[in-house]
Amino acid sequence: MGAMRLVLYMPEIAGNVGAAIRAAACFGAGVEIIEPCGFPADARGLKRAALDYGALAAPALHPSWAGFVQSEARLSGRLVLLSTRAATSIWDFSFRYGDMALIGQESAGVPDAVSGECDAAVRIPMAPGARSLNAATTGAIALAEMRRQVGWMEKEPGA
Numbered sequence: 001m002g003a004m005r006l007v008l009y010m011p012e013i014a015g016n017v018g019a020a021i022r023a024a025a026c027f028g029a030g031v032e033i034i035e036p037c038g039f040p041a042d043a044r045g046l047k048r049a050a051l052d053y054g055a056l057a058a059p060a061l062h063p064s065w066a067g068f069v070q071s072e073a074r075l076s077g078r079l080v081l082l083s084t085r086a087a088t089s090i091w092d093f094s095f096r097y098g099d100m101a102l103i104g105q106e107s108a109g110v111p112d113a114v115s116g117e118c119d120a121a122v123r124i125p126m127a128p129g130a131r132s133l134n135a136a137t138t139g140a141i142a143l144a145e146m147r148r149q150v151g152w153m154e155k156e157p158g159a
Contacts, residue, residue, distance in 0.1 A: 003028065003029060003030060003097075003098070004027075004028075004029045004030075004077075004095075004097070004098065004099055004100065004101070004143065004146045004147070004150065005024075005029055005030040005031065005032055005073065005077070005100045005101075006020055006023070006024045006029055006030070006031050006032070006100070006101050006103065006139045006142070006143060007031075007032040007033075007034065007068070007079065007100050007101065007102040007103065008020060008031065008032070008033045008034065008059075008103055008135070008139075009034050009065070009102060009103065009104045009105060009110050009114065010034055010035065010036060010037060010038075010104075010105050011033065011037050011038065011103075011105065011106065011135065012037070012038030012039075012105055012106045012107060013038065013039070013106055013135075014037075014038075014039040015136075016106060016134065016135045016136045017033065017037070017039075017059075017136075018136075019134075019136030019137075019140075020103070020135065020136045020139045020140075021057050021059060022057075023136060023139055023140035023143055024057040024139070024143060025057035027140075027143040027144065027146075027147050028147070028152065029057065029143050029146075029147075030057060030060070030073075031057050031058075031059040031060070032059065032060050032062060032068065032071075032073050032100070033059045033060070033061050033062065034062045034064065034065055034067075034068045035061060035062065035063050035064065060073060065113075065114055069117065073100070074100075076098055077096075077097075077098030077099050077100050078096065078098070078099045078100065078119040078120060079099075079100050079102055079117070079118045079119050079120075080093070080095070080099055080100065080101050080102065080118065080119065080120045080121070080122060080142075081102045081104075081110065081114075081115055081118040081120070081121040081122070082101055082102065082103050082104075082121075082122060082123070082124065082138050082139075082142055083104070083109065083110075083115070083121050083122070083123060084109075084123055084126075084131070084132050085121075085123070086121035086122050086123040087121075087123075088120070088121065088122050088123070089122065089123060089124075089125050090122040090123065090124050090125075090141070090142065090145055091125070091145070093120065093122045094149065095145065095146045095149045095150055096150065097150050099146060099150075101139060101142040101143065101146065102114075102118060103135050103138055103139050103142075104135075106134075106135050122142075124138060124141055124142075
């Protein structure tokens, strides 16, 4: 297992990716980006989006969902989908060291095939009538809750 990570599934908006990278850096988390993205995901595009936080949470790029599933990152912890349709509240879920929070596309979320590969799904409770949060905001809330529950461990428990 490794430290907690934020996984962005085919993000469409560079500004959201930059804000997510900044949140990850501030919470000591890693970032995994599953392509294709809705903007150039080359080093220059990501550097522009992440500003000076990219060095603190340098994102790992995966060329596809299949590439991510086969990566060492996927094998190292539970994948927890953040979804407005999830039955379990994020406040009632027990996060563990090494968990990854998955955020879907801004316009479409994740397809059923992707959600079916997740180990759990949680929702962030919102006020009645509110539809959804911004993707980067969702990631920041999830990372804050993960960090609150797991703490600031520098290495895997028992290592």
